[in-house]
Amino acid sequence: MDGAAIAKGAEGSVYLSTYLGRDAVTKVRTPKGYRVPELDRRIRTQRIRSEARLIREARAxxxxxxxxxxxxxxxxxxxxxxxxxxxVKRYLDEHPEEAERICRLIGTNIARLHNSKICHGDLTTSNMILTPAGELCIIDFSMGASLISVEDMGVDLRLLERGFTSAHPDIKDAYGYITEAYCQEKTGAQEVLDKVQEIKDRGRYT
Ligand SMILES: Nc1ncnc2c1ncn2[C@@H]1O[C@H](COP(=O)(O)OP(=O)(O)OP(=O)(O)O)[C@@H](O)[C@H]1O
Ligand SMILES: [Mg+2]
Structure with missing residues (x-):
């Protein structure tokens, strides 16, 4: 990969690249030295396929x-x-006065994702890009899954709430705006919100 690295994580890296003359990014899953090479390759191949499939399914x-x-x-x-x-992380840091509108946009889009039986698995404001056209683009489906249960959707919302509180401690009522918009769009939203409560009570993620 020859482009500049824009992100380096434990699992892989994201680089600036081009594809048939278009601006692109390439996300690479790097080998894990502690795994048997054959198994390591199979795991990485499976993860990269799964991520690409979820991105396509959500888009469709x-x-x-x-x-x-x-x-x-x-x-x-x-x-x-x-x-x-x-x-969205950066946008909210720079435009805190836009928080309510952005939170509602997030809620609506997560509801659509869940209506399509896809969960994201790592919903943070760093995994969402606000485009110049004002669209919310969701990225990084590496922890996602399809054909999901109410529990999966509940975990998605719970992780988002927790991430929001730590990444944007000054934004008040974020989760309230997100869930309000979520409820307007998501079929059977109450069941998911009840599940979030159950998850909190269980204390597994707190
Ligand atoms: N398609 C894209 N277009 C523009 N920027 C992107 C795109 N994909 C990723 N990025 C940028 O790179 C960063 C890291 O990408 P991504 O979230 O997919 O990887 P990661 O968090 O390192 O991966 P993982 O959680 O799978 O280990 C994003 O926060 C975003 O800033
Ligand atoms: Mg990410």
Whole structure:
């Protein structure tokens, strides 16, 4: 990969790249030295395929996600559209007065995702990009799943709430706005919110 790294995590890296002359990003799953090489390759291949599939499925369901340009199962990488805009994390840091509107946008889009039986698995404001056109683009489906249960949706919302509180401690009522918008869009939303409460009571994630 020759482009500049824009993110380096434990599981892999994201680089600026191009695809047929278009601005792209390439997300690579790097090998884990402690795994048997053959098994390591299989795990990475499976994860990269799963992530690409979820991004496509969400997109097909009308949710804004990056266009997938290429999946390389040898290098274990996904090359996708480079979405213009800034992460919601950064946008909210710079425009706290927009919090209510952005939170409602987040709630509506997560509801659509859940209506399509997809959970994201890592809902944070760093995994959402606000485009210049004002769309909310959801990225990083590496922890996601499809054909999900109410429990999965509850965990998605619970993790989002917790992440919000730690990433944006000054934004008040964020979760309230998110869930209000979620309820307007999501079929059977109450069941999911009850599940969030149950998860909290269980204390597993607190
Ligand atoms: N398609 C894209 N267009 C523009 N920027 C992107 C795109 N994909 C990722 N990025 C940028 O790179 C960062 C990291 O990407 P991503 O969240 O997919 O990886 P990660 O969090 O390192 O991965 P993982 O959680 O799978 O280990 C994002 O927060 C975003 O700023
Ligand atoms: Mg991420």
């Amino acid at each position: 369901a009308g949710i804004r996600t990056p266009i997938i340009y290429d999946v390389d199962t040898v290098e274990c990488s996904i090359t996708m559209e480079r979405v213009k805009g800034v992460t």
